Amino acid sequence: MSWLTPTLRGYHRDWIRYDLLAGVAAGTVVLPQAMAYATIAGLPVQIGLYTCMVPVVVYALLGGSRSASVTTTSTIAVLVATTLAGVDSAPEDLTRDAFTLTCLVGLWLLVMRLFRLGSLVENISPATMTGIKTGVGLTVAAGQLPALLGMREEDTSGFFSAVWSVLRRLSEGDVRTIVISVASIAILLALRRLLPAVPGPLVAVVGGISVIALTDAEQHGVELVPRVPSGLPTLSVPDLGLVGTLMPGALAIAVMAFLETVLVARSNRQRDEPAIDSDQELLAVGCASLAGGLAQSLPPAGGFSQSAVNQRAGARSQVAGLTTAALAVLVALFLGPVLSDLPRAVLAAMVIVAVTGLLSPAEFRTYWAVDRAEFWVAVVTAVLGLTAGLLLAVAVGIGLTFLLVLRHLNRSRVRPLHRRRGGGWTINPPEQPEPSDPHTLLLHLDGGLYTGNARATSDDVLDFVLHTPEVRTVVVEAAAVHGVTMPFLDTVRSLQEDLSRQGVDLMITSLPEPSLKAARAWPWFAEQADAGLVQPTVEDALAAARRRADGDDRPRTGSPFTRDG
Template identity: 60%
Template sequence: MPAWTPPTLRGYQRGWVRYDVLAGIAAGTVVIPQAMAYATIAGLPVEVGLYTCMLPMLVYAALGGSRSLSISTTSTIAVLTASALAVLPDDRSADELLRDAFTLTILVGLALLLMRLFRLGSLVEQISPATMIGVKTGVGLTVAVSQLPTLLGVSGDSEGEGFFGKLGDTLSKLDDANAVTVVVSAVAIGILYLLRRVAPQVPGPLVVVAGAILLVAMTDVEQHGLALIEQVPSGLPTPTMPMWGDIGVLMPGAAAIAIMAFMETVIVARAQRQRSEPPIDSDQELLANGVAALAGGLSQSMPPAGGFSQSAVNQRAGARTQLAGVVTAVLAVLVALFLGPVLDDLPEAILAAMVMVAVLGLVHPAEFTRLLRIDRAEFWVAVATAVIGLTAGLLLAVGVGVALTLVLVLRAVSQSQVRPVQPRVGGGWTINPETAEDTTAYDDVVLFHLDGGLFTGNAQPTQDAIFAAAIERDPRPVAVVLEAAAVGKVTTPFLDVLEGLHADLGQEGIGFVVAALPPEAAEAARRAPWFTDFETDGLVQPTVDAAIERGRRG
């Protein structure tokens, strides 16, 4: 195939066409109504969600590396979009607010492309799973409570009051709930859960949407208080110009959305990848997601990201390549061109029911229990992120979660990198206490294994740990031996630690010898005059045994 062939279409086989077409249609029956529902979370017209299934999906099909990922938008991205737009001044007209939303999508694309330019994919992937758990919990509960007024047929007047304010406001209006709306909502939620459990191959969103439209068309149910969505315009999106003056206000939100969009896309792509498929390249996903967002911003779309539910439908239906995504995009175009008047009969409660079922799937208390059992620090990161998301806003929660992740990473990499070395039963040396020989033959020497290279963060803790172990030994050892076979790269902090230990231990009358330094590392270390003298004195030995012998000679 030509070099410009999309990555997932290389090596395409003719027999795959049937599977891709069927999978694209199946995914479309889920992703299109779901994306329309997610647009309401962001406070945008439902057609914006529909448009997000067009150009962004086509762009990802051309550039993305996952064969079965279905990219449109997600509940997390929708609620972050709402949070980012909420910081704008209140004097924005409806048209200006829409242009701001599309400007935000463009900024998300630019942020993703900047991350690709500086190859930050692997760095962003270091964000703690606890942060993701906390953010998703905050998203799930926040979105769920925001849908309650629509599900009950009451007004929601607690904008900006957070999770608890909205919940309290809704509970105070229970007496005003519309019975017809409540019944329709309950039936829709019941059908969605039932189909998900007993017939996952049946597109639940399509079933409830079609059923509700038929109900409205054949009865006068809307006359009894069942609210319908705003009129959906027929036709395709047109290019829009950004709101240049609001870029500074929108940029922080765009950065947070870019991080979450990339994380969701990569997580889903890797979960969906088959063993026979190429590995997922984070830089490739940054490029594909970034260009998709740019195209979406110019075509009236929300920020795109990979969604798990529609991707799962895509994969279950037998998708072989991103041709399935092209089919889904074509289906979205057909819906926009010909089904706008039909969608006018869709009740708001149906979209709210789809959102409710989708977002409650983000809340998993068992994940908090698992974190508590394994790592209390990660548990508190998840709790803090979730609480901040519920009280102060999800954009702040993402920022705090990233900051806490950085703290955890710095804590992990700032630990001492040495472990005791002991004689192994049967000969040799080991760092595993279970295979070590219980002997007093080496009580006059302190032996350490260096786990890897040293840098600014872990150099001083490593030096302190070695020195403390030596001077606290009773009786005092004659030498300290540092086995450095795992050192792959010599750094300035590594050489500073060796020089510092040599000087500090020498003042205490304790020798210091380095053992098993790899030849490449030793060659690099010789560029430092101090190390050359250190080696000339015989204080760099090829084996632990030779180092012990040299240390005992003083």
């Protein structure tokens, strides 16, 4: 049962007051935000409250992060909305479809855990995440414009159609709603910058409800959120007929929910906390999503803002999460009628302020300066998110990530080896190189070989020989080869045959003992080792090369190696 309550083991009684305060502080931020994110997904605001109950409790029992607050995020809400838009269901069935989707997200996460795919999913590049966050941020912002300006909503899809719909209807804007929106955004930004300890979303919610209670703004066109029913979520039964339709979207949401949760957990981890286990997080978020789907919730994921509040308030364990869940229950039971007086513009303002953290032009500038390939991955992912939809953007972004990984893995693993002043060897060219034997070419093999990089490595060795016409011996230092593969052995044999036809010897040196033992299981390699072409150190290889050269009276004229073409 080591997987159960990992953050509650060794709990100290004096932690309880910190956890209770942190849970309440996080709740004052996360409850209004979760309600706002529910509107992004096109669902009633109470679904946001429900997402702060069962999923939070399940993660608190299974999650490995002490201070992560796992409810839902703007990214997940947008992906839910995008997925549900492709379902041909009646409007009254939307919530059932959403809960089915949440269950499928949980199932995908548990399948990933079953096959231990946590470390694989984590390889998705930061550039892909930047592009997705940009697409999400701009799409969410555009979708909130009608609520901010007091306009009726039109059925639009995508960033550009949403912006165009608002621009051509600017005259329909309501002045009172705009004033509430501007005031809410100003309060949220000011408190975030000047008084970060004050829960800005709670202040905005109280302020918006007070405006409705004390003025006649509602009678003059300020739209309120739909009525929030009092009570707790009931059991929801997934619609198995939608499984095929929702599966692709559920997979994309599962990947993003896992990535966001792990990123939050690792960024909030303290030095004295255990390392975050990606497979444990897959189990925790998967079970939280599956349970949440049965209890009328959005797919859960770790959120940076509420987790930061949790940590600043001194959270010591997931008792803080349990406190947040208890607060959500109290709000759902007793404050539903009060929340029904909340202007939609306040929720829209909270969403706008929350998603501004997703937009980071500086990241694009960094990619441009450091790695243009990563820059274009971020741009393509962002553009697809704004035009073709975020589900396609996630799929393409993940595909491009693995193309970048393959590009890196398929690069040649060989580079020149230089003598270091004072002794030893280095792959960094020294400012004042030591004199070297012109008849010996020293190369370093930077890791093992497999099918993708074997040919590139072999070609590079041959190119080095081609541009070193005096060479008689190629010494390949293989200390970094910690696993022998057949591509490695095939490459060594192919190189030995190509070079020997040109009168050049190939020596392998510094192969780690386990790798050497495995390689000698191949009779051909054992013969080469017995012939002295496999040496324990570079110095031994150089000495062996000199001995072979002294006894070698073969005529050598011109370049010892030529390549066709």
